[in-house]
Amino acid sequence: MKREYLKLDRVQGALIELSKVHSVGYGEIVEVEDRLGNTMVGRVIKIDGDNVVIQVFGQTMGISVENTKVSFEGKPFEIPLSKKILGRTFNGxxxxxxxxxxxxxxxxxxxxxxxINPVSREYPRNFIQTGISSIDGLTTLIRGQKLPIFSGAGLPHNELAAQIVRQAKIQSKEGDNNFSIVFAAIGVKHDEAFYFEDAFRKAGVQEKVVMYVNYADDPIMERIIAPRCALTAAEYLAYEQKQHVLVIMTDITSYGEALREVSSLREEVPSRRGYPGYLYSDLAALYERAGMIHGIDGSVTLIPILTMPNDDITHPIPDLTGYITEGQIVLERALDQKAIYPPINVLPSLSRLMKDGIGEGFTREDHPDVSNQLFSSYSKVQDVRALAQIVGEEDLSERDKYYMKFGDAFEGRFITQSLNENRDISETLDLAWELLKILPREELDRLNPELIAKYMG
Incomplete structure (x- = not known):
């Protein structure tokens, strides 16, 4: 039942407080109309007895406590969805x-x-090919997985996100016909939003992409609802339309900043670095909406992108994200300064579900061994480089010089690829074998001798 109230207690920022309110539910949708007839949408975010706090998705400047009408709709925040959302762009x-x-x-x-009932969840198995060797080969994305990208200010995470959207595909009997992408841009500048739209249009993938865009100059409260709208659309496409959906959200740090601002307005006791104590459960409520359900062909795979303030991986947002999700892809500034794109540091990056979605029947039988060998060899490269800074490259042993050569080739040919270069998994693995030939055979201790004979001759 719809109820209207004509007198407010207080307006503070984007929050409205009312008293003597009855029969209102948490999360209920609200319509706010000012004295000029302008309307805004809001929702109930706090109930204390008969006192209610409303979060308004709009500008509350100029709203009077005397001449404003607040209507409680008696339903939660809902959006209309059909298959016609594909190819469309929405606000937050x-x-x-x-x-x-x-x-x-x-x-x-x-x-x-x-x-999702945990009992009904299906364990993710099949991989999603992004066409990017450092992801497909070493931190493989599995259908139904939550795999965030940890970046820093100024690093090319937007370019990487757009490339994944353009190139991502699945291996299924239906091909790409049942594969779609939901893209959520949270607190982005107008030129960034235009970059994404233009990139998708030029790549010809716009018809399978749904965009939810919250601009940096939009009301900050919209940033809290934008990822939820995007995930709701993804769930609809996955579980109602039986599609495999890849959700990319950038930037989760903007979402966290919005949560902190709302928490401050509500005068809540702050936790680490001023963020609310419920930051972990709030992020989990977003991330855990990804997955697969027994008996349903569709799936939701999530790649949240977040910028780490001061490149600090111990910052609360990346720290808590790492606990909730199944791995991470880490972009490193040192690689970016060496003109390496994408600047993915493969050593701190990992995909916890990778081992169950690669190998024979999924990618190729040599994938697990090749991945292990590349990790092992590249980690030794870091030790050799540290030694070279002390003794000089000329005084390195022959073995160490092989590792120096391998490290340069690995970064220059395997990690590095152009913005429009789309490598399938076979190309990635073949390139890995070619690079491993640089090292002496006795150093390839993570590879099965049968695979060495087959792929190295």
């Missing part, structure tokens, strides 16, 4: 901003999602 609260008109559907879905 699910309203179309591409001039294509509203989405008309008889089905409305709660943006808070439907929790």
């Amino acid at each position: 609260i699910g309203k179309p901003i591409d001039g294509g008109g509203d989405i008309y559907s008889e089905e409305f879905f709660n943006v808070n999602g439907r929790p």
Whole structure:
């Protein structure tokens, strides 16, 4: 039942407080109308007895406590969804901003999602090919996985995200016909949003991409709802339309900053670095919406991108994200300064589900051994480089010089690839074997002798 209130207690930032309110639910949708007839959307974020706090998705400047009408809709925040959302662009609260008109559907879905029963979850197995060797070969993305990208200010994470969207594909009987992408841009500049739209359009993948864009000059409260709208759309495509959906969200740090601002307005006791104590559970509520369900062909795979302030991987947002997700891809500034793209540092990067989604029947029978050997050899390269800084390259042993040569070739040919270079998994593995030939045979202690005979002759 719809209820209206005409007197507010307080307006503070994007929060409105009311008292003597009855029969209101947490998360309930609210319509706020000022004295000029302008309307905004909000939702209930706190209930204390008969006192209610409303979070408004818009500018509250100029709103009077006397002449403002607040209407409680009696339902949670919902968005209309149909298969026609593919190829469309929406704002942070699910309203179309591409001039294509509203989405008309008889089905409305709660943006808070439907929790997946852990018993009904299916263990992720099949891999998603991104066309990027350092990801496909060493930190393989598995369908239904949560695999974040840890970046820093100024690093090319936007370019990497756009490349993954352009190139990502799955191996299935239906091919790419049942594969779609949901892209959520949180707190981005207008030129960044245009870059993504232009990149998708030029690559011809726009018709299978749904975009939810919250600009940096949009109300900060929209940043809290934007990823939820995107994940709701992904769940609809996956579990109602039986599609395999890849969700990319950038930048989770902007989302965390919005949470901190709301927490400050609500005068909550701060935790680490001023972030709310519920940051972990809030991030988990987003990340855990990825996955696969027994008996349903669709899946939701999530790649959240976050920029680490001061490149600090112990910052609360990347720190807590690492606990929740199944690995991470780490971009390193030192590699970027050497003009290596993508600047992925493979040593701190990992994919915890990789071992169960590669090898014979998934990628190729040599993939697990090759991956282990590359990790082992590249880690020895770091030790040799540290030694070379002390004694000089000329005084290194012949073995160490082989590792120096391998390290340069690995970074220059395996990790490095152009923005438009799309390598399939066979090309990636063949390139790995070619690089491993640089090392003496006795150093290849992670490879099966049968595989060495087959691929190295």
